[in-house]
Amino acid sequence: MTAAKDSFVSPKEHFSRHAHVKTLEDYRDLYQKSLNEPDAFWGEQAQRLTWFHPPEAIREVDAEQVDFSWFSGGKLNAAYNCVDRHARERPGKAAIIWAKNEPGEYQTITFRELQHHVGRVANVLKAHGVRKGDRVCIYLPMIPELAYTMLACARLGAVHSVVFAGFSSESLRERILDCGARVLVTANEGPRGPKAVPTKAIADEAVEGLTQVTSVLVVRRTSREVPMSEGRDFWLDVEMARHRGVCPAEWMDAEDPLFILYTSGSTGKPKGVLHTTGGYLVYAATTHHYVFDARPDDVHFCTADLGWVTGHSYLLYGPLINGTTTVLFESTPTYPDAGRLWQVVDDVKATVIYTAPTALRALIREGDAWVKKSSRKSLRLLGSVGEPINPEVWRWYHDVVGEGRNPIIDTWWQTETGGILISPLPGATPCKPGSATLPFFGVEPVLLDDEGRVIEGNGVSGNLCLARSWPGQARTLYGHHQRFVETYYSRFPNLYFTGDGCRRDEDGYYWITGRVDDVLNVSGHRLGTAEVESALVAHEAVAEAAVVGFPHDIKGTGVCAFVTVKPDWLETSTEQMVGALKEQVRHVIGPIATPDRVVVVNGLPKTRSGKILRRMLRKIASGETENLGDASTLADPAVLDELLTKGAPVR
Numbered sequence: 001m002t003a004a005k006d007s008f009v010s011p012k013e014h015f016s017r018h019a020h021v022k023t024l025e026d027y028r029d030l031y032q033k034s035l036n037e038p039d040a041f042w043g044e045q046a047q048r049l050t051w052f053h054p055p056e057a058i059r060e061v062d063a064e065q066v067d068f069s070w071f072s073g074g075k076l077n078a079a080y081n082c083v084d085r086h087a088r089e090r091p092g093k094a095a096i097i098w099a100k101n102e103p104g105e106y107q108t109i110t111f112r113e114l115q116h117h118v119g120r121v122a123n124v125l126k127a128h129g130v131r132k133g134d135r136v137c138i139y140l141p142m143i144p145e146l147a148y149t150m151l152a153c154a155r156l157g158a159v160h161s162v163v164f165a166g167f168s169s170e171s172l173r174e175r176i177l178d179c180g181a182r183v184l185v186t187a188n189e190g191p192r193g194p195k196a197v198p199t200k201a202i203a204d205e206a207v208e209g210l211t212q213v214t215s216v217l218v219v220r221r222t223s224r225e226v227p228m229s230e231g232r233d234f235w236l237d238v239e240m241a242r243h244r245g246v247c248p249a250e251w252m253d254a255e256d257p258l259f260i261l262y263t264s265g266s267t268g269k270p271k272g273v274l275h276t277t278g279g280y281l282v283y284a285a286t287t288h289h290y291v292f293d294a295r296p297d298d299v300h301f302c303t304a305d306l307g308w309v310t311g312h313s314y315l316l317y318g319p320l321i322n323g324t325t326t327v328l329f330e331s332t333p334t335y336p337d338a339g340r341l342w343q344v345v346d347d348v349k350a351t352v353i354y355t356a357p358t359a360l361r362a363l364i365r366e367g368d369a370w371v372k373k374s375s376r377k378s379l380r381l382l383g384s385v386g387e388p389i390n391p392e393v394w395r396w397y398h399d400v401v402g403e404g405r406n407p408i409i410d411t412w413w414q415t416e417t418g419g420i421l422i423s424p425l426p427g428a429t430p431c432k433p434g435s436a437t438l439p440f441f442g443v444e445p446v447l448l449d450d451e452g453r454v455i456e457g458n459g460v461s462g463n464l465c466l467a468r469s470w471p472g473q474a475r476t477l478y479g480h481h482q483r484f485v486e487t488y489y490s491r492f493p494n495l496y497f498t499g500d501g502c503r504r505d506e507d508g509y510y511w512i513t514g515r516v517d518d519v520l521n522v523s524g525h526r527l528g529t530a531e532v533e534s535a536l537v538a539h540e541a542v543a544e545a546a547v548v549g550f551p552h553d554i555k556g557t558g559v560c561a562f563v564t565v566k567p568d569w570l571e572t573s574t575e576q577m578v579g580a581l582k583e584q585v586r587h588v589i590g591p592i593a594t595p596d597r598v599v600v601v602n603g604l605p606k607t608r609s610g611k612i613l614r615r616m617l618r619k620i621a622s623g624e625t626e627n628l629g630d631a632s633t634l635a636d637p638a639v640l641d642e643l644l645t646k647g648a649p650v651r
């Protein structure tokens with residue numbers, strides 16, 4: 001991965017000619033302007049939105065107090081911006097194309113229809129007591145009602161918290177409790193590939209005995225009957241039929257919360273990342289415009305689930321603010337076969353696809369024939385997000401999927417950043433496969449060493465931080481501002497710390513090298529090692545657990561758990577124990593967290609002060625055993641032999 005000059009892939013001329021930003025020089029000029037005159041730059045970008053009352057200030061930043069405010073005094077409504085103004089100007093245009101689980105089944109929802117549905121759901125929520133500032137928890141599969149409900153909350157000024165429908169009942173419960181939601185919106189079940197997730201049953205378990213939750217609204221996705229609790233559970237279709245579609249949009253302050261989204265951190269429970277209205281929307285719209293080089297006739301196919309931030313910013317808010325048709329995909333890239341994504345691209349004539357390296361790696365394994373069965377002529381841009389994209393995978397995306405025609409954008413960002421921070425601009429930036437390239441407008445990356453010294457110049461590596469506020473950044477962790485300050489602004493004072501390691505090469509290009517904290521990026525999903533460990537030790541057999549990541553061909557990072565069991569359980573067969581513990585994590589957190597490997601051992605490597613040497617375990621699980629460190633620091637060096645034998649990677 002050296003930065004040889006010849007590894008540059010130039011922007012495509014046919015693309016650059018019509019792009020919003022046509023050359024690297026134009027990018028650099030605008031970038032300089034965004035840093036030198038941030039108020040002028042962001043004031044202009046704010047015009048992408050319709051404001052009921054214009055902002056009075058652009059930016060008020062107090063990095064020491066960790067207080068950020070953008071566009072203050074401005075009044076606006078997210079749903080009005082995503083729906084109403086387009087419904088007036090282009091009522092018959094497709095807002096959402098829903099690609100259902102079964103291949104070939106689509107439903108188009110125009111802006112006019114979207115306005116109607118959102119208004120009705122908003123009126124239903126209102127009838128169930130939801131008011132401005134209230135939190136509403138949404139646990140839904142990828143169906144239009146998920147988008148309606150998010151926008152309906154925004155319309156009322158309620159704060160949505162979408163929980164990915166692959167999470168367990170315990171995870172859902174924890175999030176409902178943390179955000180204090182009184183209303184939960186869910187579905188009877190969620191078809192997904194050949195199976196169906198029993199969504200309502202999981203939701204029932206989550207709210208069991210919780211008096212806090214007074215209404216559960218249930219979408220009828222399939223004909224499956226589910227138990228309905230009298231006085232608490234209501235079918236959403238029945239409720240919607242009672243209400244009209246007209247619902248006034250609340251005037252929200254720019255700094256009023258728009259949503260909470262939970263994500264994993266290096267310690268403790270998931271964090272409720274809070275985004276506000278004005279800054280987040282300006283940032284989502286601006287990045288969508290430039291990074292995806294958005295066009296009025298785009299069909300934007302973001303394959304992410306709305307339960308993740310990628311879905312929030314680049315399936316829903318960004319595209320809809322810009323009046324773009326967006327695709328809502330209910331199924332998986334491999335159902336019914338590995339050609340599914342490209343089939344959808346052809347069917348809906350997608351112009352942009354935005355997906356994750358983990359999906360691409362899984363598809364590469366199935367062979368190029370699946371791609372070649374489709375035409376993909378409608379595509380003009382290929383996007384990647386969620387984890388580093390291996391240069392070989394980048395090449396495959398470029399050569400096989402794009403047949404060399406389409407620019408690739410490798411976009412780096414996080415739940416906390418609200419939108420893309422480092423990415424090529426497709427008409428302007430020469431790419432290097434594997435590098436997210438250069439910062440977006442207004443973004444100033446800084447690298448620091450572990451002692452907190454800024455590392456200047458090129459050809460260097462360090463901890464990736466951001467030196468200035470950008471409109472889309474999270475403002476706090478819901479109800480835990482001190483934790484927000486500690487997590488992001490304490491390691492390196494006055495700087496936002498991303499938790500990622502990064503290299504800036506000889507050309508000033510950024511290469512994300514992965515997390516430097518105890519967060520694993522498994523198939524593009526964030527998982528805290530501490531979360532998995534607490535799920536494991538909650539099992540009665542487990543004495544201690546230490547969880548580490550290891551390189552995994554498809555997932556990027558796999559999960560490996562080392563455990564010791566309590567004396568009473570020593571007789572249980574390893575096979576049984578491993579199965580039970582995988583099931584335990586699945587049950588407590590959700591299938592995405594299931595360890596790939598559970599290694600039952602007699603002792604974990606600890607220092608004399610009792611600290612588990614996770615770094616040593618990581619090396620063992622990754623097969624990097626030449627340089628294990630000094631075994632003499634171990635309280636009991638005898639544990640090492642067993643760890644090396646049992647923990648070695650399975651080839």
Ligand code: WTA
Nearest residue numbers: 385386387388410411412413414415500512
């Ligand atoms: C990783 C997803 C390399 C990174 C939008 C980050 C990436 C974490 C990239 C955030 C990329 C995301 N290249 N790494 N293009 N995009 N990451 O919060 O480690 O789910 O900190 O947000 O994913 O994951 P999150």
